[in-house]
Amino acid sequence: MSRAAIVTRPIDPAQLMAEVQSPQFGAISVFAGTVRDTNDGRSVSAIDYSAYTSMAESELAAILAEAEDLFGVNAMVVEHRVGALALGDVSIAIVAAHAHRAPALDSTRFVIEEIKKRVPIWKREHYGDGAVEWVDPTQSTGVATS
Amino acid sequence: MSTVTVQLFASYAESFGGPTLEIPLDPGSTVGDLVLSIRALPGAYALPESPRIAVNRRFASFDQVVDPGDEVALIPPVAGG
Numbered sequence: 001m002s003r004a005a006i007v008t009r010p011i012d013p014a015q016l017m018a019e020v021q022s023p024q025f026g027a028i029s030v031f032a033g034t035v036r037d038t039n040d041g042r043s044v045s046a047i048d049y050s051a052y053t054s055m056a057e058s059e060l061a062a063i064l065a066e067a068e069d070l071f072g073v074n075a076m077v078v079e080h081r082v083g084a085l086a087l088g089d090v091s092i093a094i095v096a097a098h099a100h101r102a103p104a105l106d107s108t109r110f111v112i113e114e115i116k117k118r119v120p121i122w123k124r125e126h127y128g129d130g131a132v133e134w135v136d137p138t139q140s141t142g143v144a145t146s
Numbered sequence: 147m148s149t150v151t152v153q154l155f156a157s158y159a160e161s162f163g164g165p166t167l168e169i170p171l172d173p174g175s176t177v178g179d180l181v182l183s184i185r186a187l188p189g190a191y192a193l194p195e196s197p198r199i200a201v202n203r204r205f206a207s208f209d210q211v212v213d214p215g216d217e218v219a220l221i222p223p224v225a226g227g
Contacts, residue, residue, distance in 0.1 A: 055219065134225075
Protein backbone atom coordinates (compact mmCIF):
# COMPACT_ATOMS: atom_id res chain seq x y z
CA MET A 1 0.00 0.00 0.00
CA SER A 2 1.45 3.35 -1.00
CA ARG A 3 -0.25 6.74 -1.16
CA ALA A 4 0.74 10.22 -2.36
CA ALA A 5 -1.22 13.43 -1.90
CA ILE A 6 -1.05 17.19 -2.05
CA VAL A 7 -2.90 18.51 1.00
CA THR A 8 -4.07 21.88 2.26
CA ARG A 9 -4.31 20.89 5.95
CA PRO A 10 -1.52 20.45 8.51
CA ILE A 11 0.52 17.23 8.11
CA ASP A 12 0.78 14.83 11.05
CA PRO A 13 3.79 12.53 10.52
CA ALA A 14 2.57 10.22 13.32
CA GLN A 15 -0.64 9.63 11.39
CA LEU A 16 1.38 8.71 8.30
CA MET A 17 3.46 6.29 10.39
CA ALA A 18 0.28 4.64 11.63
CA GLU A 19 -0.83 4.13 8.01
CA VAL A 20 2.17 1.97 7.17
CA GLN A 21 2.73 0.28 10.54
CA SER A 22 2.48 -3.53 10.44
CA PRO A 23 3.99 -6.45 12.38
CA GLN A 24 5.80 -7.55 9.21
CA PHE A 25 7.95 -4.40 9.30
CA GLY A 26 10.93 -3.85 11.57
CA ALA A 27 11.66 -0.34 10.35
CA ILE A 28 9.73 2.81 9.56
CA SER A 29 11.75 5.69 8.16
CA VAL A 30 10.22 9.16 8.56
CA PHE A 31 11.32 12.35 6.84
CA ALA A 32 9.63 15.64 7.69
CA GLY A 33 10.56 18.87 5.93
CA THR A 34 9.79 22.01 7.90
CA VAL A 35 9.74 25.74 7.20
CA ARG A 36 13.14 27.21 8.12
CA ASP A 37 13.83 30.77 9.22
CA THR A 38 16.65 31.43 6.74
CA ASN A 39 17.39 30.75 3.07
CA ASP A 40 20.44 31.77 1.07
CA GLY A 41 21.51 33.92 4.00
CA ARG A 42 18.20 35.83 4.21
CA SER A 43 15.79 35.87 7.12
CA VAL A 44 12.53 34.05 6.23
CA SER A 45 9.26 34.69 8.09
CA ALA A 46 6.80 32.45 6.15
CA ILE A 47 6.39 30.46 2.93
CA ASP A 48 3.46 30.10 0.51
CA TYR A 49 3.49 26.77 -1.35
CA SER A 50 1.52 26.13 -4.54
CA ALA A 51 1.32 23.22 -6.95
CA TYR A 52 0.05 21.95 -10.27
CA THR A 53 -1.87 19.52 -8.13
CA SER A 54 -2.98 16.88 -10.63
CA MET A 55 0.49 16.52 -12.15
CA ALA A 56 2.21 16.75 -8.77
CA GLU A 57 0.14 13.84 -7.43
CA SER A 58 0.83 11.71 -10.51
CA GLU A 59 4.59 12.48 -10.31
CA LEU A 60 4.60 11.62 -6.61
CA ALA A 61 2.88 8.31 -7.37
CA ALA A 62 5.42 7.60 -10.13
CA ILE A 63 8.30 8.28 -7.70
CA LEU A 64 6.82 5.88 -5.15
CA ALA A 65 6.52 3.22 -7.88
CA GLU A 66 10.18 3.77 -8.79
CA ALA A 67 11.17 3.48 -5.12
CA GLU A 68 9.36 0.16 -4.94
CA ASP A 69 11.25 -1.09 -8.00
CA LEU A 70 14.60 0.11 -6.67
CA PHE A 71 14.35 -0.79 -2.99
CA GLY A 72 11.50 -3.27 -2.69
CA VAL A 73 9.56 -0.93 -0.41
CA ASN A 74 5.82 -1.10 -1.04
CA ALA A 75 4.50 0.64 2.08
CA MET A 76 5.12 4.35 1.63
CA VAL A 77 3.10 7.51 2.17
CA VAL A 78 4.03 11.00 1.08
CA GLU A 79 2.07 14.18 1.71
CA HIS A 80 3.09 17.68 0.60
CA ARG A 81 1.23 20.65 1.97
CA VAL A 82 0.32 23.75 -0.04
CA GLY A 83 -0.97 27.13 1.10
CA ALA A 84 0.40 29.59 3.65
CA LEU A 85 2.85 27.93 6.06
CA ALA A 86 4.46 29.44 9.16
CA LEU A 87 7.95 28.84 10.51
CA GLY A 88 8.27 25.30 11.82
CA ASP A 89 5.24 23.97 9.95
CA VAL A 90 5.68 20.59 8.26
CA SER A 91 5.67 21.14 4.49
CA ILE A 92 6.30 17.51 3.54
CA ALA A 93 6.35 14.13 5.24
CA ILE A 94 7.52 10.83 3.79
CA VAL A 95 7.24 7.52 5.57
CA ALA A 96 8.58 4.19 4.33
CA ALA A 97 8.16 0.84 6.06
CA HIS A 98 10.15 -2.32 5.42
CA ALA A 99 11.30 -5.43 7.23
CA HIS A 100 14.79 -3.89 7.46
CA ARG A 101 16.17 -0.39 7.97
CA ALA A 102 18.35 0.03 4.87
CA PRO A 103 15.56 -0.14 2.26
CA ALA A 104 13.34 2.07 4.44
CA LEU A 105 16.05 4.74 4.81
CA ASP A 106 17.25 4.53 1.21
CA SER A 107 13.77 4.83 -0.28
CA THR A 108 12.93 7.83 1.90
CA ARG A 109 16.08 9.63 0.73
CA PHE A 110 15.38 8.71 -2.89
CA VAL A 111 11.83 10.06 -2.73
CA ILE A 112 12.75 13.47 -1.27
CA GLU A 113 15.60 13.95 -3.76
CA GLU A 114 13.34 13.09 -6.72
CA ILE A 115 10.61 15.40 -5.44
CA LYS A 116 13.08 18.28 -5.42
CA LYS A 117 13.96 17.59 -9.07
CA ARG A 118 10.64 16.95 -10.76
CA VAL A 119 7.43 17.48 -8.80
CA PRO A 120 5.66 20.70 -9.88
CA ILE A 121 5.49 22.48 -6.53
CA TRP A 122 6.65 26.05 -5.93
CA LYS A 123 7.32 28.23 -2.94
CA ARG A 124 7.20 31.96 -2.42
CA GLU A 125 9.20 33.13 0.55
CA HIS A 126 8.37 36.09 2.78
CA TYR A 127 11.55 37.74 4.06
CA GLY A 128 12.24 39.67 7.21
CA ASP A 129 12.71 42.90 5.22
CA GLY A 130 9.17 42.61 3.80
CA ALA A 131 10.19 41.32 0.36
CA VAL A 132 8.31 38.37 -1.17
CA GLU A 133 9.97 36.25 -3.88
CA TRP A 134 9.48 32.97 -5.71
CA VAL A 135 12.27 30.53 -4.92
CA ASP A 136 14.28 29.33 -7.91
CA PRO A 137 16.69 26.59 -6.80
CA THR A 138 18.50 26.85 -10.15
CA GLN A 139 19.55 30.39 -9.14
CA SER A 140 20.52 29.57 -5.54
CA THR A 141 23.77 31.03 -4.25
CA GLY A 142 24.24 27.86 -2.23
CA VAL A 143 24.39 29.71 1.09
CA ALA A 144 22.74 27.94 4.03
CA THR A 145 20.65 25.56 1.93
CA SER A 146 19.61 22.09 2.99
CA MET B 147 -5.68 27.30 -37.28
CA SER B 148 -6.52 25.93 -33.84
CA THR B 149 -5.15 26.99 -30.48
CA VAL B 150 -3.95 25.24 -27.37
CA THR B 151 -4.33 26.48 -23.81
CA VAL B 152 -1.07 26.62 -21.86
CA GLN B 153 -1.39 26.63 -18.07
CA LEU B 154 0.92 28.92 -16.12
CA PHE B 155 1.95 28.66 -12.49
CA ALA B 156 3.86 30.54 -9.82
CA SER B 157 6.44 33.00 -11.21
CA TYR B 158 5.38 32.38 -14.81
CA ALA B 159 1.76 33.29 -14.07
CA GLU B 160 3.05 36.57 -12.67
CA SER B 161 5.45 37.36 -15.53
CA PHE B 162 2.86 36.59 -18.22
CA GLY B 163 0.08 38.29 -16.23
CA GLY B 164 -2.45 35.44 -15.92
CA PRO B 165 -3.08 31.74 -15.36
CA THR B 166 -3.22 30.69 -19.03
CA LEU B 167 -2.02 31.54 -22.55
CA GLU B 168 -3.85 30.75 -25.79
CA ILE B 169 -1.24 29.78 -28.38
CA PRO B 170 -1.98 29.23 -32.12
CA LEU B 171 -1.19 25.70 -33.19
CA ASP B 172 -0.51 24.44 -36.73
CA PRO B 173 -1.13 20.75 -37.41
CA GLY B 174 1.96 18.79 -36.41
CA SER B 175 3.31 21.56 -34.14
CA THR B 176 5.77 20.37 -31.52
CA VAL B 177 6.56 21.45 -27.98
CA GLY B 178 9.58 23.28 -29.43
CA ASP B 179 7.31 25.23 -31.82
CA LEU B 180 5.08 26.11 -28.87
CA VAL B 181 8.04 27.42 -26.89
CA LEU B 182 9.10 29.60 -29.84
CA SER B 183 5.59 31.12 -29.97
CA ILE B 184 5.60 31.72 -26.22
CA ARG B 185 9.00 33.39 -26.43
CA ALA B 186 7.49 36.08 -28.69
CA LEU B 187 5.09 37.18 -25.93
CA PRO B 188 5.57 39.88 -23.30
CA GLY B 189 6.57 38.15 -20.09
CA ALA B 190 8.89 35.65 -21.79
CA TYR B 191 11.89 37.34 -20.19
CA ALA B 192 11.32 35.02 -17.21
CA LEU B 193 11.90 31.85 -19.23
CA PRO B 194 15.20 29.97 -18.99
CA GLU B 195 17.00 28.76 -22.12
CA SER B 196 15.14 25.44 -22.12
CA PRO B 197 11.87 25.81 -20.22
CA ARG B 198 10.15 22.63 -19.04
CA ILE B 199 6.81 21.84 -20.63
CA ALA B 200 4.33 19.22 -19.47
CA VAL B 201 1.87 17.61 -21.85
CA ASN B 202 -0.97 15.67 -20.28
CA ARG B 203 0.76 15.88 -16.89
CA ARG B 204 4.10 14.45 -18.00
CA PHE B 205 7.30 16.28 -18.87
CA ALA B 206 7.61 16.45 -22.65
CA SER B 207 10.57 16.63 -25.01
CA PHE B 208 10.80 19.50 -27.51
CA ASP B 209 10.10 17.15 -30.45
CA GLN B 210 6.80 15.87 -29.03
CA VAL B 211 3.79 16.79 -31.18
CA VAL B 212 1.08 18.83 -29.46
CA ASP B 213 -2.62 18.34 -30.23
CA PRO B 214 -5.24 21.03 -29.56
CA GLY B 215 -6.93 18.88 -26.90
CA ASP B 216 -3.74 18.26 -24.92
CA GLU B 217 -3.35 19.57 -21.37
CA VAL B 218 -0.24 21.72 -21.69
CA ALA B 219 1.60 23.50 -18.88
CA LEU B 220 4.72 25.62 -18.66
CA ILE B 221 6.60 24.46 -15.56
CA PRO B 222 8.75 26.98 -13.61
CA PRO B 223 11.79 25.67 -11.71
CA VAL B 224 10.33 23.39 -9.05
CA ALA B 225 10.95 24.05 -5.36
CA GLY B 226 9.04 21.43 -3.40
CA GLY B 227 10.17 19.86 -0.16
